[in-house]
Amino acid sequence: MTTTTTAIIENKKKFSIARVLIEGRAFLALILIIVVFSLMSPNYLTFDNILIMSSHVAIYAILGLGMLLVVLNGGIDLSVGSTLGFSAVIAGFLMQGVPINIFGVVLYPSIPVVVVISCAVGAGVGLVNGILVSRFKVAPFVATLGMLYVVRGLALLMTNGLTINDLSGDEALGNTGFEWLGFNRVLNIPIGVIIMILIAIVLGFVLGRTRFGRWLYASGGNERAAELSGVPVRSVKIWVYVISGVCAAVAGLILASTPHQRQPHRRKHVRADGDRRGRDRWSISDGRARKRARHAAGGVRHRLPVRRARHRGRLRVLADGLHRCGDRRRRAAEQPAVRTASPSCRIGGTAGEVR
Template identity: 70%
Template sequence: MNVGKLILEGRAFLALLVVIVVFSLLSPNYFSVSNLLTMSSHVAVYAVLAIGMLLVILNGGIDLSVGSTLGLSGVIAGALMQGVPVFGVRLFPSVWVVVIVTCAVGALIGLLNGVLVARFRVASFVATLGTLYVVRGIGLLMTDGLTYNDLGGDPALGNTGFDWLGFNKLLGIPIGVLVMIVVAAVASVLLSRTVFGRWLYSAGGNERAAELSGVPVKKVKVWVYVVSGLCAAVAGLILSSELTSAGPTAGTSYELTAIAAVVIGGAALTGGRGNVRGTMLGAFVIGFLSDGLVIVGVSAYWQTVFTGAVIVLAVLLNAVQYGRKRPRKKPADTPTDTPKTLASVA
């Protein structure tokens, strides 16, 4: 393997190193343990969202609804923490019930996307774009455009502990980061050591060939969207817990961040190529770059420019890595292209 190919395939890791070195030189507090843990907790939201997106992209699709699903998940969690009126009595579910219900809603949104794409053959871009608006609208209708600012719960009502996900630590590591690690580990095992993983890569690489080989292509397609919706719900729980608030506009444009993390990680947008390790590195590149620009005081406008430039560069490198050389056409005057004459036939 030549050096150029090695650098190309390890570009996400090299980009992360460059980000860390540059901002460590610009700010002495950037590379401190406390700051790295804080930035990692921010990255957890991007990474969990991107892992779900990775499965969809491996299948050759796209899921534009994950940002809206993230926002609606936070709204549902906030509404449940405020209490649910039932027959004139307001019930306050425990935090674990809130988590389960929220994850179920995220999976249900993913199921809707999967059915539209797999069963009704709606283009994934169109189907998930429509779901994006529907889900965002539901969140706005539920809150009337307002934000739930107090998610702490009430000890007397037994529904406390929601902020535990965003602020507590286990062995010195934020809970959100641990959730990210668990999700990444499960996804990695799913892709590399299960039949479903082999089906997914096969269907993403060549759907028709996979179908002829007996792969349940439609079932795989539905399930990747379900997992994507579930990951979006988990990311929504982490974000709303870290912010201790939940609003219907949370997660706006996060679907683009998730796609960017997958692309920076080296996955092919055409499907069939990519892995969890690269996606995680892509999420850390985006998260550490964004936080580093904030720490050194770069304008928010320039932050957008820098982030966009990194994404464009990643897409160009993907095109270089996965671009295929077109076969050269034979010259028209070659013997194989010369029409047979009557003499030669004779």
């Protein structure tokens, strides 16, 4: 015991610059980036710019906080991006109203209900991942990769590949305020940044001050030894993926509630002869929009119709030439005479010979 204590004290007394650089390389890189961009632009290191960058980073930071628990447990979660999108789609679907065809009514849930349901959806996705990994012994990479495509497919089926706009709700129905989550500020601090800080504080407390945190570190270090020591390894693993799913859902709500600047709608103007001037607003899933984009970029598909027209013209010229040669051969057979072949009938062989 004395020898171990002495060794620990001696290691603490030793100070190495190389060790500090290796252990703190991420923070040093961040400081270097801040210094370089501050020298390049005087507006970089300002309070407003820092808040703007923090609001953008908050979404990825919340995803990273949930992924941190999964990585500490020795796993990986590849479905967080799709869970983010699926939770945002669920929120948009609820804000637009849930029709109940049996009773002929449409339900418009309030903002707290929308937030709770979206987080529950993220927790459900994480629960399925945890059960696949812990109970059925599926590799985390394979299980979460499959869930990625499942959740993404559900989101695309619900939206039909379209973008849902105007998620502010209806004031008469009491479901307004969704934009407040990602746009408004408290004490001049964006709501997303505040949520990120609260999640970081809560998870830091859980990891450092609770029994679950000790179980998490133990199962992530040596799962078999932790299981023999009485740690509920399977339950810890399931809860880790559930927390990751909830964090992804919160990030999706913040992303979906951030208002985006929309382009003005262009009306159609129809002339007397029926010719339309102007086009509708393009959609992400509109095939015509993609075709126009390829045309504007000068893509290969823009030139395909021209090439086909050229090929059709060449085939028609060849067919007309063969037809004329056939007529001349029939006339020569009906009226045999010595003549020279026309150069236009020179299909094969030498001049004056028709095959």
